[in-house]
Amino acid sequence: MKLISLNKTYPQDWIRQITHIANLFFEDSKVAKKEQEVDLKVHFTSQVDEDYTVHATCELQEQASGATFYTTFDQPYETLGTDHEQNIRLKRAVSYVLLEALEQLTDMHQKWGILTGIRPTKLYHKFRKQGYTKEAIREKLVTEFRLSHEKIDLLERIVAVQLKTIPDLDTIGDEVSIYIGIPFCPTKCAYCTFPAYAIQSNRKQGRVNTFLDGLHIELERMGQWLTENDMKITSIYWGGGTPTSIEADEMDALYETMYKHFPHPETIREVTVEAGRPDTITSEKLAVLRKWGIDRISVNPQSYTDETLKAIGRHHSVQETIDKFWLAREEGMNNINMDLIIGLPNEGLEEFEHSLAESEKMMPESLTVHTLSFKRASEMTHNRDKYQVADRKTAEAMMHRAHEWTDEHDYAPYYLYRQKNILGNLENVGYSKPGEESIYNIVIMEEVQxxxxxxxxxxxxxxxxxxxxxxxxxxxxxxxxxxxTYEEAIEKKIEILNELYGKKVQK
Ligand code: SF4
Incomplete structure (x- = not known):
C-alpha cells in the first residue's frame, strides 16, 4: 500500500483514475488527505493549447529514497472537443504521465497501459464503429493509452473472430440474450463470489423448491413479454452457481417452461448450460441436455492437480473431471468448454504445463483461461496469507504459455475481459476452435445488446x-x-423493457 499526495485538489473522477493507475503497481494505494505522511509525492501539470494539443507532465518523488522521476505527454487533436471530451483527454494524459513515472520507479511494465477497465475490446469496437482504420486504432491505442503492441495484436485477433462469428454484431441490438442464474453448488470454491449456496442444506430448508417455483414464473412472464413484443433471442446462458447441481427432472421442467414460453425457439443461435462442477454431472442430466438440444456446456477443471482442487474447496478429483468430460462426449455433447485458472494456490509454470498437457488429451472445443483475481468477498481474499500464489512474472509466463499452446493447437482468442485485483494485471481470455465460439460470451462482453x-x-x-x-x-x-422479491423484479424489468422498446404488454 502506498499513500500518495497530489499538488492540488483534483475532481473525484481524476482521483479514482489516479488511484486505479497506482494500484497497477501497489495494492490498495490511496490519495492522501491533507498533511499526512506520504510515500509518494506527485506534481501534475496539464493543459490544452490553442492548436488543441493536450500536454501533461508529472514529477514523482519517492519519499524514502528521495528519487525523482519526470515524464511528459503531448497529444495533438483535430478539434477542441466538448468540455466533457476535454476532461477525458486531460485525465487520460495525466494517467499516462503517472503510469510512465511509476514504471520508471518500479521497473514494472504495464502492457495494458492506462486501460484499467474491464473491456478493452469494447474500446476497440468503439473506434472501429467511429470509422478509424486498423492502423489508426493501433496508433491511438499506443499514443493515447500506452498499450503494448502485444496486447493490440491480441485485441485485433479477437475482434476479427468476433465479427466472423457474429457478422451482424453492429446491429444485434435488435435482439436480446437471456441469462438464467441457478444459485446452488455442491460446495463453495475459495475464490468464488458468485451466488453459490450449498445445494444440500438449501434443499433441506425447502429453498431449492421455492426458488424453482419463482424461476418458472420468471421464465413464463419474460417469455410472454418477448412473444407479445415479437423479440428474437440471440442466445441463452444458464449460469450460477452450477445449473447442473439441481436434479435431472428439475432441469427438464425448467427447459420445458423455457421452450414453451420463449418466442422463435428455432432462431435462438445458442443455448449454453454451465456444468462447471464435474461432481454434478450424471448421465441422466446429460440426457436431459440432449433432449432439449442444448448446444454448449462447460465442464471446468480449473486445475489438473488434486492438491490444488482440495486447497480451493472443490470437492472433486482431477479424474472425475476427465471421466465426466468423456461421459459428456459419449452422451453427444459436441461443444464443450473447459476453464483453467492461472495463479491458483501453490501452482506455477509446471502445474500449468501439466494442465495444458491434460487438456491436450481431451481437446475441448473451447478453453477459457482465467487469471486469479482477488475479489473482496471471497474466502481467499479474506485469508490471503493462507494462500501462496504465483508472482507477477510467473503469472505472465503462464499466460504466455496459454497463448502459445492455444496457437499450436488451432484455437483462436475470441473474447477477453479483465477484473479488478487480477494477478499480474493480466486478463481472462476465451479461446475456441474455429466456429465453436460462444455467442453469449461475445455479446455480453461487448455490451451490444x-x-x-x-x-x-x-x-x-x-x-x-x-x-x-x-x-x-x-x-x-x-x-x-x-x-x-422476484415478482417485483419481473415488473421492474418489464417496465424498463417497455420504455426501451416502446411497446406495451397486451394483458
Ligand atoms: S463451482 Fe463456480 S459458482 Fe460454484 S462455488 Fe465454484 S466458482 Fe463458485
Whole structure:
C-alpha cells in the first residue's frame, strides 16, 4: 500500500483514475488527505493549447529514497472537443504521465497501459464503429493509452473472430440474450463470489423448491413479454452457481417452461448450460441436455492437480473431471468448454504445463483461461496469507504459455475481459476452435445488446442500441431474498423493457 499526495485538489473522477493507475503497481494505494505522511509525492501539470494539443507532465518523488522521476505527454487533436471530451483527454494524459513515472520507479511494465477497465475490446469496437482504420486504432491505442503492441495484436485477433462469428454484431441490438442464474453448488470454491449456496442444506430448508417455483414464473412472464413484443433471442446462458447441481427432472421442467414460453425457439443461435462442477454431472442430466438440444456446456477443471482442487474447496478429483468430460462426449455433447485458472494456490509454470498437457488429451472445443483475481468477498481474499500464489512474472509466463499452446493447437482468442485485483494485471481470455465460439460470451462482453437476467444474482443490462446507454437491474443473490422479491423484479424489468422498446404488454 502506498499513500500518495497530489499538488492540488483534483475532481473525484481524476482521483479514482489516479488511484486505479497506482494500484497497477501497489495494492490498495490511496490519495492522501491533507498533511499526512506520504510515500509518494506527485506534481501534475496539464493543459490544452490553442492548436488543441493536450500536454501533461508529472514529477514523482519517492519519499524514502528521495528519487525523482519526470515524464511528459503531448497529444495533438483535430478539434477542441466538448468540455466533457476535454476532461477525458486531460485525465487520460495525466494517467499516462503517472503510469510512465511509476514504471520508471518500479521497473514494472504495464502492457495494458492506462486501460484499467474491464473491456478493452469494447474500446476497440468503439473506434472501429467511429470509422478509424486498423492502423489508426493501433496508433491511438499506443499514443493515447500506452498499450503494448502485444496486447493490440491480441485485441485485433479477437475482434476479427468476433465479427466472423457474429457478422451482424453492429446491429444485434435488435435482439436480446437471456441469462438464467441457478444459485446452488455442491460446495463453495475459495475464490468464488458468485451466488453459490450449498445445494444440500438449501434443499433441506425447502429453498431449492421455492426458488424453482419463482424461476418458472420468471421464465413464463419474460417469455410472454418477448412473444407479445415479437423479440428474437440471440442466445441463452444458464449460469450460477452450477445449473447442473439441481436434479435431472428439475432441469427438464425448467427447459420445458423455457421452450414453451420463449418466442422463435428455432432462431435462438445458442443455448449454453454451465456444468462447471464435474461432481454434478450424471448421465441422466446429460440426457436431459440432449433432449432439449442444448448446444454448449462447460465442464471446468480449473486445475489438473488434486492438491490444488482440495486447497480451493472443490470437492472433486482431477479424474472425475476427465471421466465426466468423456461421459459428456459419449452422451453427444459436441461443444464443450473447459476453464483453467492461472495463479491458483501453490501452482506455477509446471502445474500449468501439466494442465495444458491434460487438456491436450481431451481437446475441448473451447478453453477459457482465467487469471486469479482477488475479489473482496471471497474466502481467499479474506485469508490471503493462507494462500501462496504465483508472482507477477510467473503469472505472465503462464499466460504466455496459454497463448502459445492455444496457437499450436488451432484455437483462436475470441473474447477477453479483465477484473479488478487480477494477478499480474493480466486478463481472462476465451479461446475456441474455429466456429465453436460462444455467442453469449461475445455479446455480453461487448455490451451490444440487452441481456435479460432471470434467477438468483442475475444482472440485467438493458442496452439502448441508439445511444449505447445501459440501465442495470440486479436480482438478489440469496435464494431467500429472491423468493420474496422476484415478482417485483419481473415488473421492474418489464417496465424498463417497455420504455426501451416502446411497446406495451397486451394483458
Ligand atoms: S463451482 Fe463456480 S459458482 Fe460454484 S462455488 Fe465454484 S466458482 Fe463458485
Amino acid at each position: 440487452t441481456i435479460i437476467g432471470l434467477g438468483c444474482g442475475a444482472s440485467s443490462k438493458f442496452v439502448d442500441a441508439q445511444t449505447g446507454r445501459i440501465t442495470q437491474h440486479h436480482n438478489p443473490k440469496e435464494p431467500a431474498a429472491y423468493i420474496l
